[in-house]
Amino acid sequence: MHPSILALSTTVQHIGMGTLLVLGFGFVIFWHELGHFLAAKWVGIKVEQFAVGFGQAVFSWRKGIGFRPGNTQRDYKEKIDQYLARSKKAQLANGGTVEYSDREISQAAAELGLGDTEYRLNWIPLGGYVKMLGQDDLRPDAAADDPRAYNRKSVSARMLVISAGVIMNVILAAIMFVVVFLMGLNAQPPQVGVIVAQSPAQQAGIKVGDTIVRLDGSEEQDFTKITLDVALAKADTAIPITVRRTIDGVPHLLDLQITPRKPDSGRGFVETGIGAPSSLRAVSKEDVEPQEWAKPGIDFPADALLVSDRAVIVKINGQSVSEDNYAALDRATQNFGQPIELTIKGADGKEQQGVAYPHFSAFFSGPFNLAGMEPRAQISQLTEDSSARGKLQTGDAVVSMTPAKGTALTNPPIDKLMESLKKIAGSGDAFSITVLRGDQTVTFNDLHATAAVGDQRGQKGLGVTLASDEQHPVLANVIADSAAAKAGLQAGDGIKAIGDQPVRSWFDVHRLLASAAPDAEIKVAYQRGEQSLSTTLKLDPRTLQAVQNIRYHNDLALLAPLDIKRQAPNALIAVRWGVIETRDFILQFYVTIRRMFEGSVALSNMMGPVGIFRGGMKFAFKGTDWLIWFLAMISANLAVVNFLPIPVVDGG
Numbered sequence: 001m002h003p004s005i006l007a008l009s010t011t012v013q014h015i016g017m018g019t020l021l022v023l024g025f026g027f028v029i030f031w032h033e034l035g036h037f038l039a040a041k042w043v044g045i046k047v048e049q050f051a052v053g054f055g056q057a058v059f060s061w062r063k064g065i066g067f068r069p070g071n072t073q074r075d076y077k078e079k080i081d082q083y084l085a086r087s088k089k090a091q092l093a094n095g096g097t098v099e100y101s102d103r104e105i106s107q108a109a110a111e112l113g114l115g116d117t118e119y120r121l122n123w124i125p126l127g128g129y130v131k132m133l134g135q136d137d138l139r140p141d142a143a144a145d146d147p148r149a150y151n152r153k154s155v156s157a158r159m160l161v162i163s164a165g166v167i168m169n170v171i172l173a174a175i176m177f178v179v180v181f182l183m184g185l186n187a188q189p190p191q192v193g194v195i196v197a198q199s200p201a202q203q204a205g206i207k208v209g210d211t212i213v214r215l216d217g218s219e220e221q222d223f224t225k226i227t228l229d230v231a232l233a234k235a236d237t238a239i240p241i242t243v244r245r246t247i248d249g250v251p252h253l254l255d256l257q258i259t260p261r262k263p264d265s266g267r268g269f270v271e272t273g274i275g276a277p278s279s280l281r282a283v284s285k286e287d288v289e290p291q292e293w294a295k296p297g298i299d300f301p302a303d304a305l306l307v308s309d310r311a312v313i314v315k316i317n318g319q320s321v322s323e324d325n326y327a328a329l330d331r332a333t334q335n336f337g338q339p340i341e342l343t344i345k346g347a348d349g350k351e352q353q354g355v356a357y358p359h360f361s362a363f364f365s366g367p368f369n370l371a372g373m374e375p376r377a378q379i380s381q382l383t384e385d386s387s388a389r390g391k392l393q394t395g396d397a398v399v400s401m402t403p404a405k406g407t408a409l410t411n412p413p414i415d416k417l418m419e420s421l422k423k424i425a426g427s428g429d430a431f432s433i434t435v436l437r438g439d440q441t442v443t444f445n446d447l448h449a450t451a452a453v454g455d456q457r458g459q460k461g462l463g464v465t466l467a468s469d470e471q472h473p474v475l476a477n478v479i480a481d482s483a484a485a486k487a488g489l490q491a492g493d494g495i496k497a498i499g500d501q502p503v504r505s506w507f508d509v510h511r512l513l514a515s516a517a518p519d520a521e522i523k524v525a526y527q528r529g530e531q532s533l534s535t536t537l538k539l540d541p542r543t544l545q546a547v548q549n550i551r552y553h554n555d556l557a558l559l560a561p562l563d564i565k566r567q568a569p570n571a572l573i574a575v576r577w578g579v580i581e582t583r584d585f586i587l588q589f590y591v592t593i594r595r596m597f598e599g600s601v602a603l604s605n606m607m608g609p610v611g612i613f614r615g616g617m618k619f620a621f622k623g624t625d626w627l628i629w630f631l632a633m634i635s636a637n638l639a640v641v642n643f644l645p646i647p648v649v650d651g652g
Contacts, residue, residue: 279324318343337505379464
């Protein structure tokens, strides 16, 4: 398909999905306010307005008046005033003024056949409300003399009205989840697709390809459920996890223990280091948003788009593989940086050969290092608005960074370079960077950190993604009290040999250290300036295990998620799953709010209306099943938000 046609098709699809999402939000809000409305009517409270949306009315309807553009207030008031004026005619004739009580207005409306309630659709579809006589969220002392006023009802009646919206949201969430599970949810299976190095999952003995059967007593049906259950877990508390693993062609159930932990910052949701599974087939251009497919203006690693547009990997290093066997690709990736030979079948059925290159994966916590030795930073990607575009290239190793003011960095590690760029962005100062490109050093002057940093509002940077310089075993930093520090190695040293084996890359360093025996004395030859030196490195069992646990990833960017259809076999199972899903989302939201008050989860994890709409668009783009799932989640969350003692959020 021609790119312009694809873009137009996608734009139309976005408009359609956006419309469905707005209608869905409106329905969730309508359902919530319907709960308040029905309960108010049931206990005999006069409801003056039932509104979906905020602001001015687009149109409205009232019994006895009918449909009107805008609101019915003027017509309603004129009819009431004319009717009551006749009964107060003598008083008005003597030049007096008349004020009508709430009770008189209600009686007049009843005698005129006018409805109490104005039903209206407002311009801003971000909420809704039910306006009851004698009740005002912003004026707790509001009162009316009509016996049908909110303030004249008993405490139990008022509690029922307030709770009804919450109850309706819970019911709606459960119904929507049941509908989703009856029609089938195209979700990722509860299978391990990624294991982060040094993570709780790796420490628990979980492997890529394992299927998670139960987590902390909950049966796992899809990967979304795993994410939810992990978020509900307590940090630093071991929980049981049962996985199914195929060993020698035979499936086995393994009962393990995993201890979720918080990120290094201590702020955020607890994590386990488990990632969702992928397939060996690439996504289609028609199935993804254009910016996720083409990412115009961004420099990729060479092999990032090797498998694209519905192509599928059929052989890995000469061995045939099935489309759902991502674990085979992961195993081939864990081979000390050795290239992976792929046979790729295109959508047209033709096969071609390609090579993917493994790279070190980041650690679950702390900087990446080998026995305390940190590699220096390398440019792995540039954004469209990077001030370094046309200058820096992917693969450039950062030899130095010199700000106009402040201290220069030599062979900087990733974290220190990022920290320095952040400070420079705040000051607006220029800086220069010297990089190693091939076997030549190149310097670029007068750079500025002006590019936006991801989704972090207001933050600027150089507009690059950083990775470890894997090809040059130069120490950017030596972690205090590590095996490398005890051996006397320093930042700037270049590793030349380990034992009697020459070293050409950090992959060689990893391979040779990982094959060592615990507490063995390992001879390390290195270069410090003009000096050729050597030392003895000793890896205790814990450090050796950490080195052996280092993992690799590939840059194949367009592999599609591995999907299954999560569909209940019958209505009873669908109801059970729907109730459990609703319960868990409500619990998760309460836990999140509690952790925000404790300070362990940052307020930045919350979304406003725009963020929720953007998130909803991503779900809507995945299909009707995910749109309904998302609206069910929103309904469950609204049940919590509207039960909080914050009057202004009711209906919003």
